[in-house]
Amino acid sequence: MTTTTSRDDGPTASPPPLSHAVDWASVPSDILACVCKLLSAVPGRVCFRAVCRSWRAVADDLTHDQRAAVARMPPPWVVIPLESGCCEQFTLASVPTMQSFRWTPPGGAGMRCVGSSGGWIAGAYIGGDRKIRLSLLNPLTDARVDVPATLGRVWYMPKSKDSTREEIVLCSAVQKVAFSPSPTEKNFAVAVLTYPRKGNGDVIVFTRSGCSGWCALADPGPFERGGDYIRAQLDVAYHRGKFYYMSMSNTVWVVDMAVRYPKPEPLATFQPAIPRGLLYGRHHLAVTGDGAVHVVSSSIHCLSSSGVDMLVQRYDPTSRAEQGSPWVKATCLGGE
Amino acid sequence: MEVDKGKGEAEETRKVAEADRDTVTLKSSDGKLFEVSKEAAARLSTVLAGMIAGGSIDDNGTDLKQIGSEALENVVDYCNKHANSIPSAALISSSISFNTAPFKEPEEWERKFVDRLSHDALFDLVEAANFLGMERLLDVTCHKISEMMKGKSPDQIREVFNIKNDYTKEELEEIRQELAWAFYDD
Incomplete structure (x- = not known):
């Protein structure tokens, strides 16, 4: 009916050309x-x-x-799995506003959230080949970066209904994970605190884009076997292109991922070491907004005491000359 | 339209002839003529319906100075396809939980219709639909635009739509604070 020739009704073979002549902001x-x-x-x-x-x-x-038409989701968020083990849906809730939304990770398969960084979630799952795998996911854009390197293998069928077992396996395979911000397939770096597998004592390992396997970071030193013990004593963190991690001898190491062959360098050793016989002791690494590395130590000396000793030390190289130690007891972390 | 009394009779004859036709002729800003089903035009466009009812339709081509020929061709194409399509039981979208007005999902042919458009053509069509008061076509084009945004970060949306980031550094920081999850770049 038009005065011009009619067009083909079928879908076009190629996507419409991009054009930048019009002003969509207007x-x-x-x-x-x-x-x-x-x-x-x-x-x-x-x-x-x-x-x-x-x-x-x-x-x-x-x-x-319309009330609440645009959800306000300021961080921090809480990631709540809808069931134990690997699950296919999560509720993401913003702590300040208590608004939430339901998130289904892209890719279909269920996973367990084992860490997060800069708005991305690290999900661990057992693949169809029974290998333990890690993916980095952004719940806002549904971007997904699969880490090619695997973290060992399980010896039962992953589709088993034993979700508790699955949870234990994944939590011990990925006890702590740190990764670079805004990861893409072509540009990411991940470090994992894992459990020592048979014939392989590496507990802190890293991989990055283009690598199919994990590289061990420096020997963390002697440790007693047992996932909880390792988790309590070791930690790994990422800040501005570098991974920071600690060894069993209380040394903080740093490895620059920007170089071609990343090589761990000792940064500083902190005191006190947690003496044997302590009921509970934990060390954590934290990097504050100004880039300073902190070690947070907590210990309980006996069960009857209700108090937990907490010590936060800030790494400050300038104080080495004055006080003989680069660690300064921190009383304020500069937050609001 | 005010009828010139001097040539009242001729005008009357012409209007009768026009009323008998089942199409109307529309003229784009660059002077191209398009014919469209009168029934579909009146049904789909509140502006065209008003013009037809008010008798302000020009047999030699009603001037639509705001609409270019490419956009008008698409509008006319859409109207004529709509006139020919058999309306199916439209689904009320269940996925849009926050929506107040129920939105009918585009039908298959409507999807195809907007999918083949370039960004420029889509932009022009949205403006034309807005100008002509074509609610359904606006819904369909807006749906297409929203599809183009899905799963994209603000940066990617800006890239797709060629939008300049006009936030000041301070405002950007404010948004960063609020939306660290969408923006984080160390």
Whole structure:
């Protein structure tokens, strides 16, 4: 019926060409509001609101119209699995606003959340080949980076209903995980505190894009076997291109991942070492916003005492000359 | 439309002839003519319905100065396809929980219709649909735009739509604070 020739109704073989002639920021606000309403509360409208000023104004107007139309999800978030073991759905809740949304990790298979960093979640799962695998996932964009290196193998069928067993296996395989921000298939670095497998005493290992296996970080020193003991004494953290980790002899090591052949270097040894016979003792590594490395130590000397001794030490190389130790007892971490 | 009394009779004859036709002729900003089913145009566009009812349709091509020929061709194409399509039981979307007004999912042919458009053509079509008060076409195009945003970070959305990040450093920091999950870059 048109005066021009009719077009083919079939789907086009190639995607429509990208063009940059029109100004999408100038789209009338009622149209943008219509688009925004069609997006999911999280992450759709959250991302929409962050694009530019005019879009934010549209999203905020919607909020006035419809209560909670744009979810406010400021960090920190709590990741709540919906069942034990590996699960296919999580509830992500923002602590400050208590708003939440249901998240299904992309890729289908269930997983266990074993860590997080900068808005990304590390998920561990047992693959169809019974190998323990790790993926990095962004719940806002549904981006997923599969880490090619595997963390050992289980000797039973992974689809078994024994979710508790699965949980124990995965939690001991990945006791702590640290990774670079905004990972992509082509650019990521992951370090894992794992359990010493048979014939393989490596407990702190790292891999990065382009690697199919794990590289051991420096020997953490002698330790007694047992997952809990290792977890309590060792830790690994990432900050600005470097992994920091500690050995059983209370030395903090640093390895720069930007170089071609990353080589661990000792940073400093902290005191006191946790003496034997302690009921509970833990060390944690933390990097504050200003880039300073901290060691957080906690200990309980006997069960009857209710108190837990906590010590936070800040690594400050300038104090080595003055006080003989680069560790300064921290009383304030600079938070609000 | 005000009828010139001097040529009232001729005008009347012409209007009768026009009323008998089942198509209307539309003229794009660059002067191209398109014919569209009168029934579909009146049903799908509140603006065209008003013009038809008010008799302000020009037999030689009703001027639509705001709409270019490419966009108008798409509008007309959409109207005529709509006139020919057999309406199916449209599904009310269940996935949009926060929506107040029920939105009918685009039908298969409507999806195909917008999928083949370039970004420019889609943009022009949205504006044309808005101008002509074509609610259904707006829904379909907005749905397509929202699909293009799904699963993308703010950075990626800006890239797709060629939008300049006009936030100041301070505002960006504020957004970063609020949305560390979407923005984090160490």
